Amino acid sequence: MALKRSSVRFRLAPPILTIELTGTAAQGLHDMSAATCAARVALAFIALALCGSGAVAQQTIVEPVPDAAWRNMNGKSWHAHLPCPSREELALLKVPYWDFNGVARTGELIVGRSAAHDVAKVFDTIFASRQFRFAKIRLIDHYNGSDDASMADNNTSAFNCRKVEGSQGMSKHARGLAIDINPIQNPYRDAKGTYPRAGTRYGIPAERKPGITGLIVEGDIVTRAFAGIGWSWGGHFKSIKDYQHFAK
Numbered sequence: 001m002a003l004k005r006s007s008v009r010f011r012l013a014p015p016i017l018t019i020e021l022t023g024t025a026a027q028g029l030h031d032m033s034a035a036t037c038a039a040r041v042a043l044a045f046i047a048l049a050l051c052g053s054g055a056v057a058q059q060t061i062v063e064p065v066p067d068a069a070w071r072n073m074n075g076k077s078w079h080a081h082l083p084c085p086s087r088e089e090l091a092l093l094k095v096p097y098w099d100f101n102g103v104a105r106t107g108e109l110i111v112g113r114s115a116a117h118d119v120a121k122v123f124d125t126i127f128a129s130r131q132f133r134f135a136k137i138r139l140i141d142h143y144n145g146s147d148d149a150s151m152a153d154n155n156t157s158a159f160n161c162r163k164v165e166g167s168q169g170m171s172k173h174a175r176g177l178a179i180d181i182n183p184i185q186n187p188y189r190d191a192k193g194t195y196p197r198a199g200t201r202y203g204i205p206a207e208r209k210p211g212i213t214g215l216i217v218e219g220d221i222v223t224r225a226f227a228g229i230g231w232s233w234g235g236h237f238k239s240i241k242d243y244q245h246f247a248k
């Protein structure tokens with residue numbers, strides 16, 4: 001069954017405008033009254049200006065996992081030998097975000113279908129606020145399902161059918177019910193160390209100050225948006241800290 005889209009959809013084509021006049025069309029243009037012609041030219045310029053602005057979707061689009069993405073997940077984020085969710089239990093989210101340079105982009109996340117619309121709401125809230133930036137948001141299959149590689153690249157990701165690091169239990173990421181955000185500014189820290197290594201500085205509580213691009217602090221738009229859908233934050237864990245981690 002097709003999933004419902006989260007809300008109104010707004011997407012413009014890439015900035016490419018092809019104008020081709022065949023003999024008949026060229027004759028039609030020649031015959032057109034000056035007023036009609038001017039109106040059409042004006043419309044063409046408006047379209048060109050909109051396309052050239054590089055606009056992205058303003059709201060998250062929720063879709064069933066497409067064929068190409070599903071094929072690519074197999075053996076990377078999805079494994080036949082593990083208790084992974086079915087394709088129908090997952091959804092692809094195309095989320096709008098502001099990157100570290102302040103450019104609006106569209107990222108991709110796979111999440112549990114049951115949580116898809118809640119997660120869409122979170123990313124739409126963060127995007128509309130303009131108060132938080134993401135380094136990048138790509139499917140973890142881009143890193144062959146390697147959490148270490150994704151973290152080292154400061155990538156924000158969700159679904160990954162894997163066990164909890166150093167344990168036999170399945171992670172909440174394995175059901176698409178957890179999201180890791182900007183791992184370098186929001187690293188995982190336990191008694192053994194801080195991961196990813198590039199985030200070592202931000203594993204120190206005194207270094208976690210508001211105003212650092214991509215860094216999550218208590219009470220900011222990110223923690224408030226996730227609290228709004230009832231997800232908990234790894235920044236509240238007692239024994240370890242997992243500042244990048246939000247989970248249902």
Ligand SMILES: [Zn+2]
Pocket residue numbers: 173178179180244245246
């Ligand atoms: Zn996590």
